Amino acid sequence: MKEFMLVFRQPSYDHSNVSPNEMQAITKRWQDWVGGIAAQGKLSSNGSRLSQEGKVLKAGGVITEGPFVEIRERLGGYMFIKADSLEEATTLAHGCPALDANGSVEIRPVYS
Amino acid sequence: MLPEMKEESELISGLFRQEFSKMVAVISKLFGLQYIENAEDIVSETFLLAAETWGQNVIPPNPTAWLYTVAKQKTLYHFRRQKLFTQKIIPELQSMHENINEINDVNFSSQNIKDSQLQMMFAICTPAIASEAQIGLALRILCGFGIDEIAEAFLSNKETINKRLFRTKEKLRSEKIKLELPGENEINNRLDNVLHIIYLLFNEGYYSKTQNQILRKDFCLEALRLGIMLTEYERTNKPKTNALIALICFHSSRFEARETSENSFVLYEQQDEELWDIDLIRQGIHFLNLSAEGNEVSSYHLEARIAFWHCMKEDSKEKWEEILQLYNQLMMINYSPSVALNRTFALYKANGQKAALIEAEKLKMENNHFYFLLLGELYSGIDNIKAKMNFKMSFSLAKTHTEKQGIQEKIDELP
Numbered sequence: 001m002k003e004f005m006l007v008f009r010q011p012s013y014d015h016s017n018v019s020p021n022e023m024q025a026i027t028k029r030w031q032d033w034v035g036g037i038a039a040q041g042k043l044s045s046n047g048s049r050l051s052q053e054g055k056v057l058k059a060g061g062v063i064t065e066g067p068f069v070e071i072r073e074r075l076g077g078y079m080f081i082k083a084d085s086l087e088e089a090t091t092l093a094h095g096c097p098a099l100d101a102n103g104s105v106e107i108r109p110v111y112s
Numbered sequence: 113m114l115p116e117m118k119e120e121s122e123l124i125s126g127l128f129r130q131e132f133s134k135m136v137a138v139i140s141k142l143f144g145l146q147y148i149e150n151a152e153d154i155v156s157e158t159f160l161l162a163a164e165t166w167g168q169n170v171i172p173p174n175p176t177a178w179l180y181t182v183a184k185q186k187t188l189y190h191f192r193r194q195k196l197f198t199q200k201i202i203p204e205l206q207s208m209h210e211n212i213n214e215i216n217d218v219n220f221s222s223q224n225i226k227d228s229q230l231q232m233m234f235a236i237c238t239p240a241i242a243s244e245a246q247i248g249l250a251l252r253i254l255c256g257f258g259i260d261e262i263a264e265a266f267l268s269n270k271e272t273i274n275k276r277l278f279r280t281k282e283k284l285r286s287e288k289i290k291l292e293l294p295g296e297n298e299i300n301n302r303l304d305n306v307l308h309i310i311y312l313l314f315n316e317g318y319y320s321k322t323q324n325q326i327l328r329k330d331f332c333l334e335a336l337r338l339g340i341m342l343t344e345y346e347r348t349n350k351p352k353t354n355a356l357i358a359l360i361c362f363h364s365s366r367f368e369a370r371e372t373s374e375n376s377f378v379l380y381e382q383q384d385e386e387l388w389d390i391d392l393i394r395q396g397i398h399f400l401n402l403s404a405e406g407n408e409v410s411s412y413h414l415e416a417r418i419a420f421w422h423c424m425k426e427d428s429k430e431k432w433e434e435i436l437q438l439y440n441q442l443m444m445i446n447y448s449p450s451v452a453l454n455r456t457f458a459l460y461k462a463n464g465q466k467a468a469l470i471e472a473e474k475l476k477m478e479n480n481h482f483y484f485l486l487l488g489e490l491y492s493g494i495d496n497i498k499a500k501m502n503f504k505m506s507f508s509l510a511k512t513h514t515e516k517q518g519i520q521e522k523i524d525e526l527p
Binding site: 028031032034036037038039040043046098 | 166170436437439440444447451452455456459464471474475476
């Protein structure tokens with residue numbers, strides 16, 4: 001089996017207006033979705049969420065605050081899965097809660 | 113058998129189980145682990161003498177003290193003979209034998225017994241030997257089970273077990289394993305080895321295919337005893353130790369109620385909770401609370417919490433949601449097909465039959481009869497034709513008669 005990285009993006013990670021119950025429901029959806037991949041024996045590494053603080057460094061020593069704000073999709077987290085092909089990896093990505101938040105999942109083969 | 117003789121022989125078997133491991137540990141500590149067989153021989157001879165004399169005369173008022181006294185005498189005698197042998201016959205060996213200095217006494221104080229037993233636990237649960245080998249030796253040396261009992265548990269015979277034990281002791285010698293507590297840096301990892309063996313020992317008792325229920329229960333109780341022994345030392349009294357003990361308590365509490373047919377999904381619903389041992393559940397809760405310290409979440413923590421929920425008979429969605437999330441976490445640190453199947457069952461109870469069916473179909477565990485059993489359950493009421501198909505597949509993969517019988521019952525129950 002090969003290794004693939006899944007990268008999660010959403011327009012917003014601002015949960016200040018989300019009720020605790022809703023937050024719990026979102027957490028559950030993520031845990032169940034990752035669990036679904038793990039149950040198939042296809043989870044390689046759980047990965048992490050990323051804080052929405054950050055910096056961007058460009059050539060010339062230019063440092064800007066915050067993650068890329070120009071594009072509408074902020075990078076939220078990543079994980080690693082195992083599959084036999086890019087197609088299979090993409091199938092595993094279905095049902096990802098990022099999609100419910102108008103986001104996307106990028107699926108990239110990892111060089112070994 | 114005359115009633116007095118029966119009483120005496122029960123006393124001796126009880127004492128054997130209790131004292132064998134203590135005495136072997138202390139004497140091995142004195143001679144060195146490489147002479148563990150000598151220690152076993154001395155202790156066995158001591159019990160033989162007890163069996164011979166207590167029947168003829170009177171059972172001593174303090175049987176344990178009698179055993180220790182006799183064992184001391186035999187140990188000192190053996191040591192002097194050994195010293196004589198090495199001094200007079202093979203002088204060159206004298207420098208290699210660390211314990212050749214005068215031994216005047218054998219220390220059977222409770223502190224030395226405790227220390228020696230703990231060191232013996234670490235010595236046997238060394239990563240240098242394979243886990244299967246460790247369990248056999250642990251059962252013999254740490255728990256005092258007889259060779260025939262071990263053979264029965266492993267569905268083997270005495271010769272095979274004896275050979276295995278012999279080879280394992282050889283390995284202890286060749287790897288030069290010593291009776292000592294691991295150093296500060298190592299002890300956390302080594303503790304993992306010990307906990308793992310205790311866990312395997314418990315599993316052996318809990319899931320063993322042998323019909324001898326009493327023996328299986330004894331294995332579980334011994335695992336519990338060894339776990340509790342670890343809590344008596346600060347360096348081994350860790351949250352994960354307490355978590356493992358909690359786990360053992362919770363599972364053991366339902367020992368009497370368990371069906372022998374290994375139909376784990378329906379098991380919890382069919383159990384008669386009148387047969388659950390409330391004291392063990394309470395003890396489990398006590399250790400579960402102790403385990404809730406520190407930052408480490410071991411697989412024992414997760415399994416203990418899951419086992420705790422299974423001891424709460426109420427069948428609420430909240431309970432199954434908790435269990436589902438615990439399994440989600442467990443799969444990430446300790447994946448196995450049976451964990452995945454149990455997770456899917458929890459998902460069925462928490463998220464509903466249809467959601468679980470979608471997840472279950474993805475698992476594709478083609479050779480696992482439990483998998484098809486679960487699929488059969490999940491299809492029941494939704495598509496009984498598919499349910500029957502899956503049950504039949506499960507039937508064909510099932511190995512034991514009781515398993516097949518249970519599955520046939522399910523097929524017959526379908527309209």
